[in-house]
Amino acid sequence: MDPSVVSVLGLLLCISCLLLILVWKKGLGKGKLPPGPVPLPIIGNLLQLNLKNISESLCMLAKEYGPVFSLQLGLERVVVLHGYKAIKEALIDQGDNFSNRASMPIFEFVNNGLGVGVSNGERWKQLRRLSLMTLRNLGMGKRSIEERIQEEAKFLVEELKKTKGLPCDPMFILRSAPCNVICSVVFQKHFEYKDQKFLHLIELIDSEFKILSSTWIKEKQHPQSEFTIENLIWTVNVLFRAGTESTSTTLRFGLLILLKHPEIIEKMHEEIERVIGRSRSPCMEDRNKMPYTNAVVHEIQRYVDLLPTGVPHAVSQDTQFRQYLIPKGTTIMPLLTSVMNDDEEFPNPHQFDPGHFLDESGNFKKSDYFMPFSTGKRMCLGEGLARMELFLFSTSIVQNFTLKPLIDPKxxxxxxxxxxxxxxxxxYQLCFLPS
Known part of the structure; x- marks a missing residue:
């Protein structure tokens, strides 16, 4: 063998050994981590994960190592939580210890770690408190925000009517509606769907969402305050990104699912005709009288399983969890898909069935296992807004249109x-036929 090749291989072997020693020393004496697969040098357990379906790989590992297990991703230690009991015990029962956001280089690259979504400690507490207070002042949870969504639902219906029943991809329109709701809250302004500034804003949100989804002014006098311009800008940015993409993706997924199940659309039509009719717009008071439609909206969110691995947390201090001692700073991955697809709570979980949220009498049935917005102290700030949007937009579309697929539903x-x-x-494409 060429001496130079031998030298390179020897160097790589030395580096690998040093890294293994580094990892070993890093965890030495700092607690007892949960069991997990043996990591390889440098790359850890990456080869044991299907990067196209990480959540499925993690669920398979849970069958072997239990509901709480460890992984080594490069030099990063990760503790995975599988199932309702483990996630509840961590994020709710020990919420303070598990409330930190894990360090993610991609966020450092995009927004320097600023904003309520990725910050920790006092910065996170101040920004979350400010965000919740501001959202309440702007109408979140009140009649005023519902009226904004109802108004946007009318614009949404009018835009869909412009398609004149011809085949179309609804992605742009379904993205514009929730984005405009955020605009009405933040800027107190509704934008036309073809407005150039509005289109540019959506492009920015879209490009940033793709990056972040990949696997990889009075305040100068108060230097300790976290209400800096940069932090406030990135906090608003999080509201736009999360409030636009998650809702629009769920709506688009939802329409595709309904196209495959015309019998479900028919039942929704019957309930809408009986409770609302066609002379007025849907409102949130209608939801309590529409258990089937409410169940369909919930089942769409459960079935879509938008963020199966959740957003990684981290422990804020050395934490005793069950029989383990998890060192401060360890990344925690709450596997939300394991809760949303629990086969005891939701029989045949991979089958779309609104009955998952209905009791034997046809009344709506709540479930603690419904976690599309995560749970605990890091639960999504915009949960209330998203719930209202999904119900009002979905109901308005089914009320005003017959959804026609371009192929056989089967x-x-x-x-x-x-x-x-x-x-x-x-x-995909579909036709919106005015009903």
Whole structure:
């Protein structure tokens, strides 16, 4: 063998050994981590994960190592939580210890770690408190925000009517509606869907979402305050990104699922006709009288399983969890898909069935296992807004249109297209026929 090749191999072997020693020393004496697969030098357990379907790989590992297990991703230690009991015990029962956001280089690259979504400690507490207070002042949870969504639902219906029943991809329109709701809250302004500034904003949100989904002014006098311009800008940015992409993706997925199940659309039509009719717009008071439609909206979110691995947390201090001692700073991955697809709570979880949220009498049935917005102290800030949007937009569309697929419903593929840690609906077209 060429001496130079031998030298290179020897160097790589030395580096690998040093890294293994480094990892070993890093965890030495700092607690007892949960069991897990043996990591390889440098890359850890990466080869044991299907990067196109990370959540499925993690669920398979949970069958072997239990509901709490460890992985080594490069030099990063990760503790995975599988199942409702483990996630509840960590994020709710020990919420303070598990409330930190894990360090993610991609966020450092995009926004320097600023904003409520990725910050920790006092910065996170101040920004979350400010965000919640501001959202309440702007109408979140009140009649005023519902009226904004109802108004946007009318614009949405009018835009869909412009398609004149011809085949179209609804992605742009379904993305514009929730984005405009955020605009009405933040800027107190509704934009036309073809407005150039509005289009540019959507492009920015879209490009940033793709990056972040991949696997990889009075305040100068108060230097300790976290209400800096940069932090506030990135906090608003999080509201736009999360409030636009998650809702629009769920809506687009939802329409595709309904196209495959025309019998479900028919039941929704019957309930809408009985409770609302056609002379007025849907409102949130209607939801309590529409258990089937409410169940369909919930089942769409459960079935879509938008963020199967959740957003990684980290422990804020050395933490005793069950029989383990997890060192401060360890990344925690709450596997939300394991809760949303629990086969005891949701029989036949991979089958779309609104009955998962209905009791024997046809009344709506709540479930603690419904976690599309995560749970605990890091639960999504915009949960209330998203719930209202999904119900009002979905109901308005079914109220005003007959959804016509371009192919036989039996041939429609609702399997998601993997996009790193999140899911997106496969491209499709349909016809919106005014009813």
């Amino acid at each position: 041939e429609i593929d609702t399997n998601p297209v993997g996009l790193g840690l999140s899911k997106v609906a496969p491209p």
